[in-house]
Amino acid sequence: MTDLGPLIPRNRAIHPEPYDPGYKTSVTRSPNLPLLSLESGPSEETGPAFGHGLIGALDNNLILNWTQGAAPAVGERILLHGRVLDENARPVRNTLVEIWQANAGGRYRHKKDSYFAPLDPNFGGCGRTLTDDEGRYEFLTIRPGAYPWPNRGNDWRPMHIHVSVFGHSFGQRLITQVYFEGDPLIAHCPIAATIKSRAQLDRLVAPLDLAHSRPQDYLAYKFDIVLRGRRQSMFENKLEGM
Amino acid sequence: MVQKLDILQETPSQTAGPYVHIGLMPSYTGNGQIFAQEVGVSPIEEGAEGEIIEIVGSVFDGTGWALRDALIESWQPDAKGRFAGQEGADPKVSGLCRFAADATSGEFTLRTIKPGAVRNRAGVMQAPHISLWIVSRGINIGLSTRIYFDDEDNSADPLLGRIEQSPRVETLIAKTEAPGRYRFNIRLQGTDETVFLDL
Numbered sequence A: 001m002t003d004l005g006p007l008i009p010r011n012r013a014i015h016p017e018p019y020d021p022g023y024k025t026s027v028t029r030s031p032n033l034p035l036l037s038l039e040s041g042p043s044e045e046t047g048p049a050f051g052h053g054l055i056g057a058l059d060n061n062l063i064l065n066w067t068q069g070a071a072p073a074v075g076e077r078i079l080l081h082g083r084v085l086d087e088n089a090r091p092v093r094n095t096l097v098e099i100w101q102a103n104a105g106g107r108y109r110h111k112k113d114s115y116f117a118p119l120d121p122n123f124g125g126c127g128r129t130l131t132d133d134e135g136r137y138e139f140l141t142i143r144p145g146a147y148p149w150p151n152r153g154n155d156w157r158p159m160h161i162h163v164s165v166f167g168h169s170f171g172q173r174l175i176t177q178v179y180f181e182g183d184p185l186i187a188h189c190p191i192a193a194t195i196k197s198r199a200q201l202d203r204l205v206a207p208l209d210l211a212h213s214r215p216q217d218y219l220a221y222k223f224d225i226v227l228r229g230r231r232q233s234m235f236e237n238k239l240e241g242m
Numbered sequence B: 001m002v003q004k005l006d007i008l009q010e011t012p013s014q015t016a017g018p019y020v021h022i023g024l025m026p027s028y029t030g031n032g033q034i035f036a037q038e039v040g041v042s043p044i045e046e047g048a049e050g051e052i053i054e055i056v057g058s059v060f061d062g063t064g065w066a067l068r069d070a071l072i073e074s075w076q077p078d079a080k081g082r083f084a085g086q087e088g089a090d091p092k093v094s095g096l097c098r099f100a101a102d103a104t105s106g107e108f109t110l111r112t113i114k115p116g117a118v119r120n121r122a123g124v125m126q127a128p129h130i131s132l133w134i135v136s137r138g139i140n141i142g143l144s145t146r147i148y149f150d151d152e153d154n155s156a157d158p159l160l161g162r163i164e165q166s167p168r169v170e171t172l173i174a175k176t177e178a179p180g181r182y183r184f185n186i187r188l189q190g191t192d193e194t195v196f197l198d199l
């Protein structure tokens, strides 16, 4: 197998602070001690591959997948689409993208969610797909509602969709959240605020994409995702004593 | 002004939140009907080569409370140290497992085979290990660590050898409880905080 080189070390400065008192649960769930930094090896550079056989025809259609096409979910119909690239700007092909979200009223279909917004009998709230040869993915879904959560006295999550991406290396594994352009709650959210740079947080805000919207049907939002890349070099010296 | 670098920045992480199971393990929360087949249900199929083992444990927060909402992924090679997709790899070993802390007890179980040893990038043989990635509410960027085994020779492992405070090495070693059964507890904070990795 060709050696694509080690993973580019993670720039942790762009990521959220693990310990952030504004997000109370992080206080007891963030490591206190420094991480052990090493060069990646096969354990991190390899990863699972997923075949098209895994993905059902409606898996990326959250409007229909819960009822297997029998009845559509309630809410504002949207297309969430974009590309998965690596840090070298190469498309990440055939990689698994999974999403989960609340329904239009801000309620999750989860046994621990007791918010009194009702469940939509026609909405499950999860979907998945594989990227194509250009790294593109798309989901048809409804725009999730904002919801309150127990943190400080009056905290609300902005509208958001959770996104999980594999890449081709276990060391590329990433979970993030997509926010929506113009949502005033983003600026008040302690989870969004775990990312200290507003410019980095803005990278999680999907713009309205009218050009890819379908008249009389759905609005589109674009969300591109960048995973860690690999550092290839003609000079691959081994460290002395390693 | 200098020239622009042709390099993008990784997308920032956000916590997986309390409802991560909806997306990654729908059957855990009673939504199993949504997909015909879930991802990472087992890292092995019937007939995989190697010793079947079970690893049980909990993820503890800084107060010593076992998380009830943690979700973990494991990644490992087959019994001969080959990862899925590599030449000659055991077709019965997918290598990926997703498992969750029990909603009542907080305990998880990983049933798999003992992985084979793999060399690192510098060509040094590493002791057999399983890679873990842990997410949950309150964890803002997934935590990486490794499971090593107390019945293997870990003395020359290059990663364990880089841990300055040698007692901390123990936090990465699963302890035999019975033949083929190990305990591996993960501590997010406090005394015996698990060594987490950045690689």
Ligand SMILES: [Fe+3]
Residues within 6 Å of the ligand: A102, A157, A160, A162, B017, B019
């Ligand atoms: Fe959420």
